[in-house]
Amino acid sequence: MRANPAEYELVAPSSLRDALALMANNPGEWMPIAGGTDVMVLYAAGKLLGRKWVSVLSCPEMRGITVEAAEVRIGAACTYTDLRQHPVVAKEFSLLARSAAWTGGIANQNRGTLGGNIANASPAGDSLPVLLVYDADLILVSARGERRIPYRTFHTGYKKSLLGPDELIQTVCLRREFTNCTAYAKKVGARNAQAISKVFLAGVGRVADGQIESVRLAAGSVGPIPLRLYKTEAVLTSQVANDVTFENAKRILQQEVQPIDDIRSSARYRSVVLASLLREFFDSFGGSQDFVVSMNGILARWSQLSATTAAEEILPCCGSRAWARQMAAQRPFEDVATLLATSDRIWLELSAADWLEAFQSHPRIGETRSHLESSARSQQWSAQEQSLATESPDAVKYALAEGNREYERKFGRIFIICASGKSAAEILENLQRRLKNDDATELHEAAEQQRQIVQIRVKKWLTE
Amino acid sequence: MIPRGETQPIEIQMTVNGATRIVRALPMERLLDVLREDLELTGTKEGCGEGECGSCSILMNGALVNSCLIPVLQANGANILTIEGLAHDERLHPMQQAFLECGAAQCGICTPGMILAAVHLLDRNPTPSLEEIREALSGNLCRCTGYLQIFEAVAKAAGATHDGPEK
Numbered sequence: 001m002r003a004n005p006a007e008y009e010l011v012a013p014s015s016l017r018d019a020l021a022l023m024a025n026n027p028g029e030w031m032p033i034a035g036g037t038d039v040m041v042l043y044a045a046g047k048l049l050g051r052k053w054v055s056v057l058s059c060p061e062m063r064g065i066t067v068e069a070a071e072v073r074i075g076a077a078c079t080y081t082d083l084r085q086h087p088v089v090a091k092e093f094s095l096l097a098r099s100a101a102w103t104g105g106i107a108n109q110n111r112g113t114l115g116g117n118i119a120n121a122s123p124a125g126d127s128l129p130v131l132l133v134y135d136a137d138l139i140l141v142s143a144r145g146e147r148r149i150p151y152r153t154f155h156t157g158y159k160k161s162l163l164g165p166d167e168l169i170q171t172v173c174l175r176r177e178f179t180n181c182t183a184y185a186k187k188v189g190a191r192n193a194q195a196i197s198k199v200f201l202a203g204v205g206r207v208a209d210g211q212i213e214s215v216r217l218a219a220g221s222v223g224p225i226p227l228r229l230y231k232t233e234a235v236l237t238s239q240v241a242n243d244v245t246f247e248n249a250k251r252i253l254q255q256e257v258q259p260i261d262d263i264r265s266s267a268r269y270r271s272v273v274l275a276s277l278l279r280e281f282f283d284s285f286g287g288s289q290d291f292v293v294s295m296n297g298i299l300a301r302w303s304q305l306s307a308t309t310a311a312e313e314i315l316p317c318c319g320s321r322a323w324a325r326q327m328a329a330q331r332p333f334e335d336v337a338t339l340l341a342t343s344d345r346i347w348l349e350l351s352a353a354d355w356l357e358a359f360q361s362h363p364r365i366g367e368t369r370s371h372l373e374s375s376a377r378s379q380q381w382s383a384q385e386q387s388l389a390t391e392s393p394d395a396v397k398y399a400l401a402e403g404n405r406e407y408e409r410k411f412g413r414i415f416i417i418c419a420s421g422k423s424a425a426e427i428l429e430n431l432q433r434r435l436k437n438d439d440a441t442e443l444h445e446a447a448e449q450q451r452q453i454v455q456i457r458v459k460k461w462l463t464e
Numbered sequence: 465m466i467p468r469g470e471t472q473p474i475e476i477q478m479t480v481n482g483a484t485r486i487v488r489a490l491p492m493e494r495l496l497d498v499l500r501e502d503l504e505l506t507g508t509k510e511g512c513g514e515g516e517c518g519s520c521s522i523l524m525n526g527a528l529v530n531s532c533l534i535p536v537l538q539a540n541g542a543n544i545l546t547i548e549g550l551a552h553d554e555r556l557h558p559m560q561q562a563f564l565e566c567g568a569a570q571c572g573i574c575t576p577g578m579i580l581a582a583v584h585l586l587d588r589n590p591t592p593s594l595e596e597i598r599e600a601l602s603g604n605l606c607r608c609t610g611y612l613q614i615f616e617a618v619a620k621a622a623g624a625t626h627d628g629p630e631k
Contacts, residue, residue, distance in 0.1 A: 105603015193602030
């Protein structure tokens, strides 16, 4: 039954103040409408209960994205298109820009708003798990004043929230602290455009040396509200990213969500797929799951070797026999993170003579053979590490060769730099700066570079 | 005809296909209905009436929107382009011409919205890839063509007005 427009009132105040005054008058009598992508669907079906509507699209205080030093503030009436097109949102909060691109088609993205998605409070809203993992704050306003609340506290039950009948969501605040995180979001639906999610998972995490330092997870369409998965997060935090950790997390995840059978999917499907999404996120932690498995396999095998053989095997990672001996003596290692930390400690405590021995296992930057007879493996790794440097113009190569010779004349040893990911020009710049160092300073700088090389090589050794 | 109820009609002014139009309408009337019934611009079609199919797509202030989801009050003062505003005199818009040549229209219900969605794309991205064409039209459903001729037409129109689409 089509709605009768004469039974509805709609006004469009030109300021937030006027909108709030109207809503304060008899709280609950006037309801807010923004882009109409939810409200007008109910209206067309004759199911819209409220009769008096106040359009907030005309309030300039609700629009615009402001970038501040510590946070990005998004006006609640910003559309999905606004989110997709904003350079800072796209760069620092990429999950928000991506989930905006998955919401509806272009026409709905041009009208639907972030504040509307929050206020509509659907458990399937695609931007909502993303706001949970970014731990957004909301600024709520009414004629009584404003308050700032953590978004994670906003939804209190199916279609229930902390929003008062006279209140509007004015701003969504995102702290700018996610630039060094692994970020993940996936929507599973019949198609992206114009199809509501069957399952949605978002996650951000920080992983260092195979260990999960911190993680936030949130899921859509698996409970009465968009769910922040606190219990699953707790199982993952401070753990090594390996199979055991994943299986523990998966078990808790499936206890933590409450999916239902409905028109779009079944509870069982949702539960199984959600675990697969967690696996996919997990695998994106600085290397695939294969990486983690094979690392542990090599570590386990190495732990069983005799001390001499174990030292020989790990020697190409560093080049110092003292380092290799002490590493072998420290076995068994609980995990890769411990192994890497031990490597750093042993390296920094070695004598200068041991350091020099390690330096001599490298070829000069730009050359392929080292001073000492080094292993085939060490030569292969050097070639990989220096690959950017060797693909450089002849002039730079020539300057590098000259700089190397000058370095050797001055310090009596070869120039050491962690070349992975560095272009020849960057290496040259470093070389020219370090030529000005005194001998003691330069020895320590070279040792720090070698420490970084060892870290990279140990990880390579554990995966190859 | 305005249905009976408590709310009174108000004056709405819009620029529609380049001309200023003033209508008296109830604020919650759908822009789609005002275009079709008050302004007699029946090129804009109603498909699902709930923002899923894109048949009622028009450009409002340059942005693609579903006119079935817009209360006309929110269109007050807006610049509207409907399918009727694309051709000039007897000369079809290059997108319309491309749809004709590629057989990209069958029953015709989705066609006006599809063409406006495609025009909206080329306004922003004159040389779209096939993937970009598919994304831009993903909110417009067609039950006849299977979409292939439509994608072809958009690529052709991009080639007609520009150097050609990048594949």
